[in-house]
Amino acid sequence: MSIRLPPIGFWSYARQDDSVSGGKLSALRTLLMSELQQQYGRDPIKIFQDVSAIPPGAEWEHEITASLNKAAFFIPIITPAFLQSEWCCQEVHIFLEREAQLSREYSGSSLRRIFPIHYIDIDGIDCCDDRALTALQRLQWLDFRGHRFRDQQHEDVHLLLSELAASVRQLLHLKLERLPSPAEKAAADRARSVEEAAAIEAAEAERAEREREAEATAAALAKAEAEALQQAKAREAEERERIYAARLVREEELEAERLLQAERSAARRAQWQAARARLLRPVPIAILSAVLLLAIAIPSWSGRESDAASMSPSSNATAQAAGAARPIDPAIAALAGRWRSVDTPPAECARNTSTEILVIKVDEMGAVLMNGVTEKAAPDPSTDGWVRLGGGFFKAAGDELRVAASREYLAGAMQFTPCP
Known part of the structure; x- marks a missing residue:
């Protein structure tokens, strides 16, 4: 919980200085309290002074100690008489202890609470308490020596007091956090x-x-x-x-x-x-007869070919017009060779050396012209236009016939493939 200390100060001075100056120190306290009141606000400001605050018959030492233990700030008036007063030095020690107590009980209380006013020179003065003087010398003093003979209503006096009041006001407005x-x-x-x-x-x-x-x-x-x-x-x-x-x-x-x-x-x-x-x-007699007739017809046809070749060009033309056999087409002649059925393995071609295709021609008279002889004719198939003629098997292709002879030929299987 944060608190503010009550606006109570302590005016520490030597009575002798106030009496010989005609009460100037008391009047200075009154001026400072008025300036501080204006800067602080509505709450009443109190600066304890033993002359005005201790009632007659009261134990002044007890009252002074109690006031010091309540004060939030301390203003000593530094003069030779102040340093030579044992009680003034005692007041300094009492407030130093008060300041240490506040530091132990509250956080944020590190600001200085003692504001010395250097009123008269103290050079060459022997202090009755060196510890008190040493503690005061660590602080910043307000130098009032050049103004103590001026009228207290002088502007410079008010400016100095205003500066001092501003420092005190800053201290009083500080919020303290109580330490456990x-x-x-x-x-x-x-x-x-x-x-x-x-x-x-x-x-x-x-x-x-x-x-x-x-x-x-x-x-x-x-x-x-x-x-x-x-x-x-x-x-x-x-x-x-x-x-x-x-x-x-x-x-x-x-x-x-x-x-x-x-x-x-x-x-x-x-x-x-x-x-x-x-x-x-055994070969039937009819087949043997057909083969003999074919053998006789081939040489005869060859002689006719020779006679035709010896004729004049006009005669050759007439003979061709009369229906002589045409030369064998090279594309057809290229088909001659060894063939095999598609179902026959290629190795069979090496064994079946008689597999051949022979290209033949047929003239107008039905004579068969062959470019080779077919041996070991295959069995007679009965489908797909194949017919037996002489010693081989033939299939019509326009005016040309293809002769097929193969020991691997199967009846009804019409597809053949060349042997490698």
């Missing part, structure tokens, strides 16, 4: 110790709780990690089982495909063997 007594301080220290102990205990409990929460969190994380690891291992095992099952299925499919290929190969071999058996049967 030693007993109160001890009690406060004990209470603070109890609060600190409680705070430490609460902090320790909070720390222990945080540690428990951290341990629980770590345990939960460890459990979650273990479960995640277990799930990952389970998924890995399931994936391995799935891959193994898929591999088994694939192996079964490959085995089934291999068996199917084996069955197809066996069927093809059986068909080939059947075709071979048919080829090895």
Whole structure:
């Protein structure tokens, strides 16, 4: 709680100085009190002076001590008589103790409370109390020596008193915070110790709780990690089982495909063997007759070709107009060579050397012109326009025929591919 000290001061002086000066020190106190009252405000200002404040018959020493212990500020009038007065020096010590007490009881009381007025020179004066003089010399004195002979209503006198009143007013307006007594301080220290102990205990409990929460969190994380690891291992095992099952299925499919290929190969071999058996049967007489006629027709046709070549250009033109055979188309002739069925592996071409395609021509008279001889004709197919002619198989393509002969040829399979 903040307080202001009551506006009470103490005027410390030597009575001898006031009496020989005709009461000038008392009048100076009255002027200062009036100026301070104007600057301070409505609350009445009181500056204790022993002459006016001690009633007759009172114990003046007791009254002075009591007044000093109530005073908020102290104004000593420094003169040779003041320094030689034991009681004046005693008043200085009493107020110094009062000032120390205020500093112990209140905070913010560090401003100076003693305002010495240097009224007369004291050079060469022996003080009856050096400690009191030393304490006063540490302070700033208001130098009034050059004004003590002036009229107290002089402007300079009022200016000096106004400066002193302003310093006192600043002190009186200061709010003080009461400090605790030693007993109160001890009690406060004990209470603070109890609060600190409680705070430490609460902090320790909070720390222990945080540690428990951290341990629980770590345990939960460890459990979650273990479960995640277990799930990952389970998924890995399931994936391995799935891959193994898929591999088994694939192996079964490959085995089934291999068996199917084996069955197809066996069927093809059986068909080939059947075709071979048919080829090895005795050739009918009609076929032999057709082959002989074809053998006779080829040389005859070659002679006609020679005779036509020996004719004049006009005769050649006439012969061509009469329906002579046209030259073989190179694109068709390029088809001659070894071929195989699309179902036949390429390795079969190395064994089936008789697989050939022969390009032939047919003239107007139906004579067959061949650019080669087909041997070991394949079995007779019965579909897709293939016909037997001579010793081979032919398929119509405009006025051209393609001859196919292959021991791997299957009835009804019309697709062939060249052998490499």
